[in-house]
Amino acid sequence: MKKSFLKISSLLFLFVLLISCDKDFNSLDSGVIGDDHFDLVYDEASLVAYSKATGVVQTNNLPLNALGVYKNDFFGTTKAHFVTQVELGSENPSFGFNPVIDSVYMYVPYFSELQSTETSGERVYELDSIYGNAEIGKFRLKVVENGYYLRDFDPADNLQTSQKYFNDDKATKIDPFKGSELLNNSSNIAQNDEFYFSKKELYIYKTNGAGLYVDSNGAVLSDQNNVTLRVIKERKTPGMWLDLKNSFFQQKILDATSSGNLFNNNFFKNYFRGLLFEVEEISPGQGALAILDFSRAEFKIIYKSSVEPTVENPNPARTRKEFSLKMGYNSSTTLRNNSINLLEYNNSTQYDAGIVGSNEVLGSDRLYIKGGNGSVAFIDLFTPTELETLRNNIATQNWLINDAKLTFYIDKSKMLNEDHEPERIYIYDATNNMVIADYTFDSSSGFNPKNNKLVFGGIVERETEDPKKGIKYTIRLTEHIKRILKADSNGEFQDNIKIGVSVTESINLVSSAKLQAPISANGVQISDIPLASILNPLGTVLYGNNVAPEDEDKKLKLSIYFTKPNNE
Structure with a gap:
């Protein structure tokens, strides 16, 4: 059940006394840190998440191209x-x-x-x-x-x-x-x-001007078919x-x-x-x-x-x-x-059925994201009432936003027979077709360029034992949430834009490609998707926001970590 921030405010006195806490808050520390602030996490934000098929996508002049045949048991x-x-x-x-x-x-x-x-x-x-x-x-x-x-x-x-x-x-x-x-x-x-x-x-062997294999002295080999006698001229x-x-x-x-x-x-x-x-x-x-x-x-x-x-x-x-x-x-x-x-x-019937059954009003139990001419997910953060209440409480009580992250759990039962799962997923501003602030702010790099922007995240977390199936993806959007919930120096808030979720072949590619026909995502026309999604042939199934009771611990979650100064 979705909670409003009014309830959080009403429980503040209980937190101050450290007597009890509502399930909408989890204490990050059992008491006062340095006697001047409390750390709290709000993880029952109202989310609506759903999937949409992209339809035909633009694929000319891509930086990388796929070649071959690949069968994915689910997709x-x-x-x-x-x-x-x-x-x-x-x-x-x-x-x-x-x-x-x-x-x-x-x-x-x-x-x-x-x-x-x-x-x-x-x-x-x-x-x-x-x-x-x-x-x-x-x-x-x-x-x-x-x-x-x-x-x-x-x-x-x-x-x-x-x-x-x-x-x-x-x-x-x-x-x-x-x-x-x-x-x-x-x-x-x-x-x-x-x-x-x-x-x-691959080896290129030494030959003479007539194309015959020769030894290291340039003499033509008597047995042209004996590979062991050939001299390697170049390795590839x-x-x-x-x-x-x-x-x-x-x-x-x-x-x-x-x-x-x-x-x-x-x-x-x-x-x-x-x-x-x-x-x-x-x-x-x-x-x-x-x-x-x-x-x-x-x-x-x-x-x-x-x-x-x-x-x-x-x-x-x-x-x-x-x-x-x-x-x-x-x-x-x-x-x-x-x-x-x-x-x-040649899509599977279960994949097509999952897309058709996705609910953009209430949200879905599962999210289907797949590269190429596949599917992306969209997330609407906060109801208007919740957003207004959050902004008011943060402004009046001087709460600071320390961190915010989205956690996506993988439905391992759907991906059970897959040898390949996306190594990374990506979130972006789908309303304006651009990166979110957290992507821009993160300058971290990895040994493998595909692991750049480690703080921004989205890299799959796997089991430690073979076959090391994927467990979840975590992506930070702290700067984005700050801009939505806290007014700038002019007293203005950033719009509560629609979040897009896609697979990605490279976190370093942020350009987009056109859809042949725009799609509607809960009233917003989407004409482009991330180019890096088109480059990746893989897909995954994630738990959405509208899950069954037995899957409550795996549902899509936005966690916002606050610090409240103790000035009383």
Whole structure:
């Protein structure tokens, strides 16, 4: 049952005498601290919390992109495809006389951390941002030519605003124009029909100008198939390595210099409209999904050519050369290749039912937050009457707000079969689509950048024993509550805005992305959600405010810690 602050004021005398306390207060200290103040906690604030499906979300030009297939037992299955423009490493290139491709490869590093080095010299890595079982979570990967032109600006707005693309654009925009020629056509099925995210270190071996493996002295190895005889020229951290079809890039790139399509990247991006990475399940429920930075890709054409023959030199020597291509979107450089993360969902019936049953008037028993085209939660703090009473009591009794926090307990029964839970959740000002004051005030940092703003919080608290399931998330909003409950020097209060709750891939990303269609959250139109929520494929189920009696100890709670000076 919700309590008003009038009741707290009426019990003040009991606190002063330390005789008893109402359940709305918990003594943080059994007596007077330093004989000049009392510390009290108010943890029965009126909350209304509920979940809303985001609908289709904007997914173009994301800093990171998902690729793969991931099945979550509670939420359902996600398929993440990716389409990107490709850029010439150097415009108007000259490939020499009679250039012929030796090989084309693409390498996209995974997020990984070095764990150890074996006696053999092999480096052992642990992969990060991989969801599902990386080693056995196989799926089918197809790379084909993209035929749909990805625009920079929106013609519907007279080219005044950037073009927006959404997670469901694959069927209507991309698929009708995609190529049919498989470009990752290697005989190694780990690059196509049975692709998986390997944590093995990658090696590039020493070769001669003809592409044959050589020993440390440059002599050609008699057994080209014996890996143990090869000399490692370069080591690469684990990543997606794809050998691409020579004949396609011979015709598309090397043979196109006289056409003028390689004169600059504006011409080139219309001529070659990029690559589409498509994923398919091999069998239902099998697969894995990775978060990748395609702007870090190494994309190279290895070819041989010579200078123009002359009378004096009719047979010039052919030399091995390389030409780089770029892809992916990187906002911190001049690289501006447009891209779209194309996300498909097959939601579970229990997840859909939970969203439909969410009550924005009374609040819900459970909150469902999920990344991508998923769902966010909203919290309305305080009733108008409660807010007025709180402000009045704080002003007249000179109470100081020491701390305030929201505690979200995880419904472990819903997440029982999940190997992956969100490491962090995030709260923000959903009314104005901006960060709250506590985020801005917190400059703390962690060894892992994903753990920055430790005081602000939101990092999952786990069980100590395996499988170390998540227990709860705690987020501080002390500065935000101060601004709502205590007037500033002009006698004004900050508005009691709507709090948004989402998963986050990185606490350092605070920009937002558009919803294709705005949603209504108890009378407030929501047109944007945090970008970092779209980047994270995971979800979790939290206890809400309107729980059954047996779940009272796990319900969503706002705790406000006060200090009352003893001036009497």
